[in-house]
């Protein structure tokens with residue numbers, strides 16, 4: 001089987017070349033630390049941060065701007081609809097080693113603000129936003145993209161040229177159309193196409209669920225790094241698995257892992273933020289349990305942390 005080698009983003013070595021994806025509501029510090037406890041990936045990502053709110057978030061030391069030495073190196077992802085907001089946000093991320101610009105998110109609230117994946121319908125605006133971030137910060141800069149409105153190699157080539165000419169240090173491609181749901185197959189062949197279009201490192205993303213998938217994506221596309229999202233939420237030990245560390249999965253192990261994150265979240269976030277994050281994680285993690293869907297669905301209706309804790313204690317093991 002082919003092996004994957006470390007690569008660099010700016011001055012930062014990404015070793016192993018595996019990346020924990022940015023996931024709003026999930027890739028916060030407690031979750032990143034849980035993953036790191038099994039085996040850290042070569043690069044962590046923050047949750048997506050609104051560039052417009054960053055000056056205020058920095059002042060308030062908002063929880064989503066906190067990270068520990070375990071979550072290192074880290075790319076902080078910003079989303080912005082204009083060059084002005086993007087530059088303002090990037091300039092405030094003085095703690096960042098790497099700043100990532102989100103050109104991928106299809107969520108309706110982001111599309112309404114004409115940011116994220118929506119920007120790919122206007123290459124000129126995309127160009128000026130990338131330029132603004134590049135000029136606002138001396139940090140390494142990456143971008144995360146989708147394919148845009150349709151699978152189109154001409155468009156991908158134009159977008160790649162805009163990204164590379166502005167001095168971006170690496171690109172992540174999540175090869176789905178901007179409007180496509182995550183159930184549709186990711187078109188890995190476009191990662192291979194992108195790799196032939198640019199000299200900077202390319203990170204492939206989408207539907208990697210195992211060590212085998214990871215090696216397959218690398219062999220098929222030639223990508224420099226592999227980003228993993230949902231599979232790392234279902235199995236926070238996935239980077240250890242890919243590194244050859246076997247994990248014995250028992251009901252007790254699953255409960256211990258779940259409760260570790262639960263407790264970290266409630267110690268880290270105020271209650272009104274903690275409960276949403278616990279519920280979001282539960283949807284993904286409960287897929288490890290035979291009756292997990294029912295458990296996660298029932299948890300959604302609970303209103304406070306104590307009820308969630310009691311419910312999990314009473315029902316988790318029987319749901320396995």
Ligand SMILES: Cc1cc2nc3c(=O)[nH]c(=O)nc-3n(C[C@H](O)[C@H](O)[C@H](O)COP(=O)(O)O)c2cc1C
Pocket residue numbers: 021022023024025026047048077102104105144174182205206207208227228229230231
């Ligand atoms: C709950 C959730 C939240 C996400 N939030 C973000 C985000 O904030 N920024 C981003 O670029 N992508 C976001 N994504 C997309 C992931 O980073 C990734 O591109 C996608 O899940 C495909 O990778 P996977 O098949 O490994 O999950 C999110 C995905 C999920 C499931």
